[in-house]
Amino acid sequence: MAKLNVNGKMIDVEAAGDTPLLWVLREQIGLTGTKYGCGVAQCGACTVHIDGVATRACALPLDAVTAEQKIVTIEGLSPDGSHPVQQAWIKHEVPQCGFCQSGMIMATAALLQANPKATEADIASEITNICRCGTYARVKTAILDVVAGGTLGRG
Amino acid sequence: MSISTVTTGFRPSRRSLLAGSAAAAGAFTFGFTIPFGSEAQAQAVVPEINAWVVIHPDDKVVIRIARSEMGQGTLTGLAQLVAEELNCDWAKVTTEYPTPGQNVARNRVWGNFSTGGSRGIRESHDYVRKGGAAARTMLIQAAANEWKVPASECVAEKSVITHKASGRSLRYGQVAAAAAKIEAPKDVALKDPKDWTIAGKPLARLDTAPKTDGSKIYGMDLKMPGMLNAAIKDCPVFGGKVKSFDAAKIKDMPGVKHVLPVGDSAVTVVADTWWQAKTALDALPIVWDEGQHAKVSSASLAEWLKEGLDAPNAVVGNQNGDVKAAISGAARTIEAVYSYPFQNHACMETMNATALYTPDKCEVWTPTQNGEAALAATAEASGLPIAKCEAYKIDLGGGFGRRGAVHDWVRQVVAIAKQIPGTPVKLIWSREEDMLHGRFHPLTQCKMTGALDKDGNLTGLHMRISGQSIVAGIFPQNIQNGRDPVVFQGLNASGPEASIGYTIPNLLIDHAMRNPHVPPGFWRGVNLNQNAIYLESFLDELAHAAGKDPLEFRRAMMKNHPKHLAVLNAAAEKAEWGKPLPAGMFRGICQTMGFGAYVAAVAEVSVSDDGKLKIHRIVAATDPGHVVNPAQVERQIEGSFVYGLSAALYGEITIKDGRVEQENFDTYEVMRLEAMPAVETVLVPSGGFWGGVGEPTIAVAAPAVLNAIFAATGKRIRNLPLKNADLKKA
Numbered sequence: 001m002a003k004l005n006v007n008g009k010m011i012d013v014e015a016a017g018d019t020p021l022l023w024v025l026r027e028q029i030g031l032t033g034t035k036y037g038c039g040v041a042q043c044g045a046c047t048v049h050i051d052g053v054a055t056r057a058c059a060l061p062l063d064a065v066t067a068e069q070k071i072v073t074i075e076g077l078s079p080d081g082s083h084p085v086q087q088a089w090i091k092h093e094v095p096q097c098g099f100c101q102s103g104m105i106m107a108t109a110a111l112l113q114a115n116p117k118a119t120e121a122d123i124a125s126e127i128t129n130i131c132r133c134g135t136y137a138r139v140k141t142a143i144l145d146v147v148a149g150g151t152l153g154r155g
Numbered sequence: 156m157s158i159s160t161v162t163t164g165f166r167p168s169r170r171s172l173l174a175g176s177a178a179a180a181g182a183f184t185f186g187f188t189i190p191f192g193s194e195a196q197a198q199a200v201v202p203e204i205n206a207w208v209v210i211h212p213d214d215k216v217v218i219r220i221a222r223s224e225m226g227q228g229t230l231t232g233l234a235q236l237v238a239e240e241l242n243c244d245w246a247k248v249t250t251e252y253p254t255p256g257q258n259v260a261r262n263r264v265w266g267n268f269s270t271g272g273s274r275g276i277r278e279s280h281d282y283v284r285k286g287g288a289a290a291r292t293m294l295i296q297a298a299a300n301e302w303k304v305p306a307s308e309c310v311a312e313k314s315v316i317t318h319k320a321s322g323r324s325l326r327y328g329q330v331a332a333a334a335a336k337i338e339a340p341k342d343v344a345l346k347d348p349k350d351w352t353i354a355g356k357p358l359a360r361l362d363t364a365p366k367t368d369g370s371k372i373y374g375m376d377l378k379m380p381g382m383l384n385a386a387i388k389d390c391p392v393f394g395g396k397v398k399s400f401d402a403a404k405i406k407d408m409p410g411v412k413h414v415l416p417v418g419d420s421a422v423t424v425v426a427d428t429w430w431q432a433k434t435a436l437d438a439l440p441i442v443w444d445e446g447q448h449a450k451v452s453s454a455s456l457a458e459w460l461k462e463g464l465d466a467p468n469a470v471v472g473n474q475n476g477d478v479k480a481a482i483s484g485a486a487r488t489i490e491a492v493y494s495y496p497f498q499n500h501a502c503m504e505t506m507n508a509t510a511l512y513t514p515d516k517c518e519v520w521t522p523t524q525n526g527e528a529a530l531a532a533t534a535e536a537s538g539l540p541i542a543k544c545e546a547y548k549i550d551l552g553g554g555f556g557r558r559g560a561v562h563d564w565v566r567q568v569v570a571i572a573k574q575i576p577g578t579p580v581k582l583i584w585s586r587e588e589d590m591l592h593g594r595f596h597p598l599t600q601c602k603m604t605g606a607l608d609k610d611g612n613l614t615g616l617h618m619r620i621s622g623q624s625i626v627a628g629i630f631p632q633n634i635q636n637g638r639d640p641v642v643f644q645g646l647n648a649s650g651p652e653a654s655i656g657y658t659i660p661n662l663l664i665d666h667a668m669r670n671p672h673v674p675p676g677f678w679r680g681v682n683l684n685q686n687a688i689y690l691e692s693f694l695d696e697l698a699h700a701a702g703k704d705p706l707e708f709r710r711a712m713m714k715n716h717p718k719h720l721a722v723l724n725a726a727a728e729k730a731e732w733g734k735p736l737p738a739g740m741f742r743g744i745c746q747t748m749g750f751g752a753y754v755a756a757v758a759e760v761s762v763s764d765d766g767k768l769k770i771h772r773i774v775a776a777t778d779p780g781h782v783v784n785p786a787q788v789e790r791q792i793e794g795s796f797v798y799g800l801s802a803a804l805y806g807e808i809t810i811k812d813g814r815v816e817q818e819n820f821d822t823y824e825v826m827r828l829e830a831m832p833a834v835e836t837v838l839v840p841s842g843g844f845w846g847g848v849g850e851p852t853i854a855v856a857a858p859a860v861l862n863a864i865f866a867a868t869g870k871r872i873r874n875l876p877l878k879n880a881d882l883k884k885a
Contacts, residue, residue: 015430016409023430027384032376033369035552037503038586042820045503074369081368089367093359093786096794097226098366099373099503099552124829130820132503132553133226134797136831138790 003067006031007076010067017063022046024062025073033074033102037130044129047103047110048073054110074102077109084151085109088142096133104129108143112152118143202335204293206253206264207237207286210331214314216243218287220250221258221265222275223524224362225551225558226794227849228787229275231360233283235783236276239354240287240345243327244314250361255526256545268548270524271559271677273750273847276783280845281345288343290334297334298325348781348842357786362550374507374522374549375583382509382579383412384429385571386436389421389592392445392813393672396420401440408435417570425571429583448672448813456598456671456810457494463621463667464492464602470636470668472643476661478606481615485606489700491693493603493873495685497808498596498678499815499823504552505589506564509581510572512537517544517569522551524559532562536569555798556677560629561594587818594676595808597623599685603693606661611701613712615661618646618689624668625682628675642666644682645747645854646690651844653683653749655690656719657712673810679798680853683749688875691745691858696871705862706732706744718778718841719746722753725839726776730757740771743862747854752779752846758832758859762867766883770800770830770860776837779846785838792852793834799856801826807876824878 004011006029013028020039025031025048034057037045041059048057049072050065065071077083081090085108088094095101104127111118111126118126123143131139146152203209209217218237224230230250238248258265266279291311298316299306302323309318314327348355365371390396400422402414410431417423422441426432463469482488508521510533517537523529523546530546537544546565551558568582584592599622606615624639633639644653646664655664678684698708706727713720723746727733732744739761746755759772775792782788805824809816817823857875864882865871872880 015428016434019430023428026376027428027430030378031369032372032378035373035504036375036583037505038820040586040819040821043503077368081364086367090363093363093790095226095363095366096228096790097503097551097553098362098371101366102369105367127828130503130825130827132501132555132798132801132825134794134826135790136797136826136828137793137834139828140831 002062004065004071005067005069006071007073013062015062018061020058021048021060021062021065021071022057025057031073031075035099035102037100042130043100044107045100045103047106047129049106049110052110052113054107074106077106083109084146084149085112088146092138092142092145094135094138094142096135100129100131104131104139112143112146116147116150116152118147120144202332204290204331204334205286205339206261207283208241208290210327212328212331214244214247214326214328216241216248216314216327218248218250219253219265221253221268222279223268223270223526223548223551223554225270225524225554227275227791228360228784229270230362231358232276232783232787233279234361235354235358236280236284237287239351240284241291242311242313245353245358247314248361252548254545254547255530256541258527259530259541268526269528269559270554271556273849273851277751277845277847284345285343288345289339292340292343293334293337294327294330296337297330300333301325301330354783355781356784358784360787372549373504373552374509374520375504375552377509377520377549377581379509379579382581383425383427383575384432385423385425385568385580385582386429386432386585387417387421387423387567387582387588388436388441389588390443390445391591391815392443392449393674394448395446396444397422398442398444400442405435405439408438411435413575414439415571415574417567421567423571423582425575425580429581433585445813451672451813452811453809457600460598460600460621460669463669464600464619466621466667468667469619469665470638471663471665473646473648473655473662473664475648476615478615478617478661478663481606481661482604482617485614486609487607487700489605489607489697491603491696491871491873492600493689493692494600495598495688495875496806497598497673498802498806499590499593499808499817500553500555500557500676500678501590501823501825502551502553502555502557505586506584507582508565508568509579510568511579512569512572512576514576515539515543517572518547519565519569520547520549521565522549522558523562524551524554524556528560529562529565532565533569536566537573555679556681557594560677563592586820590818590823591815593808593815594674596678596684597625597675597682598671598673599623601685601689603689605693605697607697607701611703613659613697616659618664619667620665621667622669623671623675625675625677627668627670637668639666639668642682645686645749652751656716656746656748657709658715659712672813679795680850683747683851683854684799684802684857687745687747687854688858688861691747692861692871692873695743695862695865699865709746718753719748721841722746722776722778722839723755725837726755726757726774729776729835729837730759730774732757741863741866743859743864743866745855745858745862747851749851749854750847751844752777752848752851754851754855756852756855756859758863760860760863760867762864762882764884766881768864768877768882770832772833772835773856773859774835774837775852775855776839777848777852778839778841779848780840780842780844782838782840788838788848789836791848792836795850795853796834796856797826797831799853800830800860803857803860803875804830804877807879
């Protein structure tokens with residue numbers, strides 16, 4: 001039995017210690033917004049926040065996460081889809097199939113929290129998630145829009 | 156009935172299983188509605204106006220969509236076409252999928268479910284618009300009946316019917332039940348596209364919000380009461396079989412419930428969770444009988460295809476004049492050999508499906524580009540008649556052709572479910588399985604021979620394609636006299652689908668079919684991809700050899716191809732072809748036609764002294780006849796360049812010991828944001844025909860860039876991907 005702090009709630013989970021956090025979230029806790037894309041931390045579809053840092057959950061074993069660490073998934077990013085990154089995604093209609101977008105949004109939210117004035121160069125080097133539909137142009141536009149709005153990173 | 160309205164009462168019926176997943180997901184809201192089976196029809200409170208339109212008393216408009224949504228926006232585009240003729244309030248529109256079983260039961264009232272070949276809108280615009288128009292006519296008639304006035308005195312706008320003379324009005328929701336009982340009109344007139352107010356406009360997609368908060372449920376996310384999870388390994392060498400596996404070694408591992416054969420070539424582990432299934436499967440000793448292809452390599456395939464470049468037997472795709480005479484009498488002949496590798500679709504969501512089998516019913520839930528093909532695969536694999544099977548479509552986490560023609564994963568999940576009757580089972584392919592068992596973009600080579608006269612005009616062209624036929628691999632019954640017509644995409648003499656844009660006095664385009672054991676598939680853009688690279692790169696070679704501007708060299712051969720030419724000109728104008736670029740920047744240009752649309756592109760690139768390529772900007776022009784949603788067309792074009800450039804820059808599946816070498820994104824690289832160029836789209840719809848938009852522009856991505864690289868470096872890259880090419884200054 002392990003204890004995890006997920007989206008502000010303490011949750012007991014029963015899984016082998018080497019189970020990747022991704023599959024604990026999806027299969028034990030039932031939070032399927034975090035996606036499986038590759039299992040080797042290449043594509044970023046599984047990105048969650050651990051203490052605010054974007055982390056690829058598919059390659060992180062349950063054993064390596066403590067009860068003190070705060071895990072936030074796409075479901076917990078905002079209570080109602082109102083996070084500025086989510087709103088920018090809707091405004092610019094970023095998603096196509098949408099499968100990779102939870103990870104894109106979580107990676108972006110972490111980037112802008114740490115670096116609210118991210119430049120195009122910062123975005124290019126930090127947002128390395130794979131999207132096969134090819135939404136990159138809209139991802140970039142949406143991020144720059146959030147940066148221009150200045151709603152993130154304060155306090 | 157909306158899926159989110161069902162919150163309790165799991166029953167092992169087709170509908171409650173999906174509903175069960177909604178309930179299990181708790182607070183999640185769903186972006187799609189539950190499939191309405193015959194059961195739902197019987198219980199339905201709201202009768203349909205016709206197969207395409209249901210209107211609720213509160214005016215909610217439900218538009219039924221037969222094609223699959225996989226990101227391309229067809230759900231929104233098709234709804235726009237129906238809503239345009241329905242004259243309904245767009246703000247009240249939602250959509251739902253009919254099921255393939257319902258389509259069969261109702262004599263295919265929704266037509267073709269297949270969602271590939273960029274044909275979602277272009278092949279159904281007529282009947283879906285007629286569906287909307289017929290429903291509008293019936294709604295107006297219902298109001299006219301109530302008022303006892305002639306229908307001709309009534310008009311409908313934004314879901315409100317008005318009788319002008321008396322000033323009376325009724326909402327669609329008020330007359331929908333009466334309209335449903337009115338006989339459908341035999342013939343309806345459609346609006347002139349210039350009068351459109353919903354179609355043709357850049358309306359917001361209907362399905363965005365659930366893709367931003369984790370609430371959208373993909374096939375991989377399905378949960379059902381009592382469901383088990385399956386991982387699978389198919390013989391890594393295509394055509395091989397399972398010799399033996401030692402189930403005893405893993406049967407006591409956590410969560411493991413079953414270790415089962417799947418057909419004669421695969422093994423599955425079924426467990427409580429997928430991670431447990433995968434972990435146990437990785438530990439399972441399996442001995443393969445690798446069969447006759449275990450020694451095949453990319454090098455041996457290349458040798459075989461090379462032989463086809465000069466083989467005496469080839470099937471003619473397009474021919475005029477006497478190419479042999481033109482070449483032998485030419486002032487100058489130019490020859491070049493090109494090749495294009497296997498590609499994997501690499502959808503972000505790996506193949507998956509959930510199945511429930513009992514001796515008298517088999518049901519499958521799966522992301523599919525063709526619900527009817529998924530249903531057929533379900534019936535075939537279960538051994539039950541179609542009437543006892545059903546397939547439920549779930550929006551796809553990427554399709555690109557992988558989830559259309561071949562439903563290998565559906566056959567597998569049914570074969571598993573059949574061995575554990577009464578238990579729902581979800582099969583998910585690992586990324587490794589998905590890479591090893593793709594249905595790959597075909598392997599081809601091409602020998603180009605061009606004849607120039609003393610003035611540098613192209614007098615003859617022989618294009619010999621050698622290699623794989625997708626049709627032979629998937630629909631062999633469609634090969635007639637050894638001819639695969641799809642091989643000649645973009646090269647046909649004429650026709651509305653994929654014709655060549657040049658008049659060349661002596662022309663021969665032929666194909667020497669060589670089919671490797673690696674299974675081919677329809678990969679977004681299909682054969683237009685490599686055909687455009689071969690032809691458009693070689694025309695660039697000829698233009699340079701003739702000392703002519705690549706645009707002018709093309710224009711001289713396009714007088715009889717005004718639509719091709721207009722799009723090429725549109726791209727050239729927007730990109731300001733001919734105007735000097737900043738130092739170090741270079742352009743390439745190309746055009747082609749496929750999937751019923753005309754496309755052209757100009758790429759602007761730079762190549763550093765140490766050979767690093769940067770693609771700065773691409774201008775893409777397209778004439779698809781009509782544009783139903785310009786905002787979504789722009790997104791399709793941008794996305795198509797990512798897919799096309801991923802292949803051009805990195806995409807390559809290689810074969811060693813009969814199997815695929817690339818097992819994940821670390822070795823099968825794809826384009827990421829950092830490499831994304833600015834894409835400017837130029838939409839020049841000329842009307843009068845309907846072309847596709849999801850695929851055609853992929854084909855101009857690579858040749859535009861390759862031609863720009865030549866302009867920058869003097870190096871002609873004839874073998875992709877570019878990651879293998881040395882672009883360093885000589």
